[in-house]
Amino acid sequence: MAENKDRHESEPTAALRESSLRVTKQRVAVLAAVCDHQHADTETVIRAVREILPEVSHQAVYDSLHTLTEVGLVRCIQPSGSVARYERRIGDNHHHLVCRSCNLIVDVDCAVGQAPCLTPSHDAGFVIEQAEVTFWGLCPDCAVSAASSGSTEPASAV
Amino acid sequence: MAENKDRHESEPTAALRESSLRVTKQRVAVLAAVCDHQHADTETVIRAVREILPEVSHQAVYDSLHTLTEVGLVRCIQPSGSVARYERRIGDNHHHLVCRSCNLIVDVDCAVGQAPCLTPSHDAGFVIEQAEVTFWGLCPDCAVSAASSGSTEPASAV
DNA sequence: TTCGCTTCCTTGACTCATTCAAGAAAAGGC
DNA sequence: GCCTTTTCTTGAATGAGTCAAGGAAGCGAA
Numbered sequence: 001m002a003e004n005k006d007r008h009e010s011e012p013t014a015a016l017r018e019s020s021l022r023v024t025k026q027r028v029a030v031l032a033a034v035c036d037h038q039h040a041d042t043e044t045v046i047r048a049v050r051e052i053l054p055e056v057s058h059q060a061v062y063d064s065l066h067t068l069t070e071v072g073l074v075r076c077i078q079p080s081g082s083v084a085r086y087e088r089r090i091g092d093n094h095h096h097l098v099c100r101s102c103n104l105i106v107d108v109d110c111a112v113g114q115a116p117c118l119t120p121s122h123d124a125g126f127v128i129e130q131a132e133v134t135f136w137g138l139c140p141d142c143a144v145s146a147a148s149s150g151s152t153e154p155a156s157a158v
Numbered sequence: 159m160a161e162n163k164d165r166h167e168s169e170p171t172a173a174l175r176e177s178s179l180r181v182t183k184q185r186v187a188v189l190a191a192v193c194d195h196q197h198a199d200t201e202t203v204i205r206a207v208r209e210i211l212p213e214v215s216h217q218a219v220y221d222s223l224h225t226l227t228e229v230g231l232v233r234c235i236q237p238s239g240s241v242a243r244y245e246r247r248i249g250d251n252h253h254h255l256v257c258r259s260c261n262l263i264v265d266v267d268c269a270v271g272q273a274p275c276l277t278p279s280h281d282a283g284f285v286i287e288q289a290e291v292t293f294w295g296l297c298p299d300c301a302v303s304a305a306s307s308g309s310t311e312p313a314s315a316v
Numbered sequence: 317t318t319c320g321c322t323t324c325c326t327t328g329a330c331t332c333a334t335t336c337a338a339g340a341a342a343a344g345g346c
Numbered sequence: 347g348c349c350t351t352t353t354c355t356t357g358a359a360t361g362a363g364t365c366a367a368g369g370a371a372g373c374g375a376a
Contacts, residue, residue, distance in 0.1 A: 022343050022352065042333075057355050062334070064353095080236040080290075083333060097284045106282045124264045125298035126255045132238075134290045140283035180323065180372050200362075215326050220363070222324095241362065 011035075019071040029053050030064040034074050035088045039096075039105040042084055079105070079134055095132070099139035101146070108135065169193075177229040187211050188222040192232050193246045197254075197263040200242060237263070237292055253291035259300035266293065 012031035016023045026049070033048035034040065040048070046061045065086055068074045075090045079098045089107060097106040138146060170189035174181045184207070191206035192198060198206070204219045223244055226232045233248045237256045247265060255264040296304060 024343070024353065026354070055355090059335090059356080060354050067353095076238065078236070078238040080234065080242075084238075097282055097286070099284070100287070106284070108282065123293075124255055124266065125301075126257070126264070126293065126295045127301040128255070128293050128295040129258070130294045132292045132294065134292075135281075135284065135286050136288045136290060137284045137286040143283075143285040182324065182372070184325070213326090217327080217364090218325050225324095 015073055019073055021067065021071060025053060026056055026060045027064045027068070029056070030061055031068060031073060031088075034065075034068075034086045038087050038089070038107075039077070039085045041082075042086075045086065077105075095134065097135045097137065097139075099142055100136055101138055101142035104139045104142075106139070173231055177231055179225065179229060183211060184214055184218045185222045185226070187214070188219055189226060189231060189246075192223075192226075192244045196245050196247070196265075197235070197243045199240075200244075203244065235263075253293065255293045255295065255297075257297035257300055258294055259296055259304070262297045262300075264297070 012028045012035070013023055015031065016027055021027065029049045029052045030045060032052075033045045037044055037048055042058075042061065042065065045065065046056070046058055049056050049061055065074065065076070065084075069076045069086070072090060074086045074088055076084050076086055077096060078084050079096070082098075082103065085105065087107075092109075094107050094109055097108055098104070137143075170186045170193070171181050173189065174185055179185065187207045187210045188203060190210075191203045195202055195206055200216075200219065200223065203223065204214070204216055207214050207219055223232065223234070223242075227234045227244070230248060232244045232246055235243050235245065235254060237243075237254070240256075240261065243263065245265075250267075252265050252267050255266055256262070295301075
């Protein structure tokens, strides 16, 4: 228990200090929760944090997530039709596969090296900072279900 | 006025019929509004529709937008942190430039021909149907403001 | 043109993620 | 340990979007 907690706290604590943020147990817990639950939505983060700090307010979690996003310790992604989701993997240029059926999100490395699709055919005069690529489709499980049920609809069971 | 209205109604009407949808004045007006206001959010569409049909309900606009999206007459996009936005240009494989400062959205053609970034380095077993690419940056106006104010912050004036 | 079935629209209430605001509590430099 | 500043708690509010029921309109057939 204790060693588990220590393992979780040491890295987030160091990360907070490196970013010149005050180290509060709420922030440490939020950062650890995002580490443990990749692509978690805010509600999942709140539940995870409350396993360690039962009395934490949802506002503290929202504030922490915003602050951590601002300094770049976590990244916020929001596929169409989804609430905000957070991930700890940052800095590398990776993108996301999203399952249309079960909403599973999976990381994928960039297809074309470091700066993948960072070159639109015509940039309309924009100064481009970042390319965000989302692949929509069916995850392996849902694809199998759809195939075995003989249609592209997600299968209910069997 | 009248000819303007006719010009707007004839194309949407035909499009609705081709998609086997009932032609209602609400749907015609919604489709025309999306044509006239590329990347409009729902509120903008409602306002535009009410210039023609002052009594239209917001629910009718929501329903129409959903139906039109379902049959593929319009496309719904939702950049992170933005509400749903709709566009009439569909079928081609184009992507979007979004200005971080003023939220302007501009279409860009696909960088790599027809199926641009449709090949992630590792597909994790997903059956991929579509790649959605969003380029984040600064539009020409905001880039100029930022440069002339000597920082990357959006300039307030001057 | 009228009839009748089906789909669509209006009305009004509701959900839920997210934000706002004010005061209490905690972090961290001295 | 003290004091200032930042952060957290509490509680209410906002706003995009959804749900549900009944009335209205589209459109194919007669």
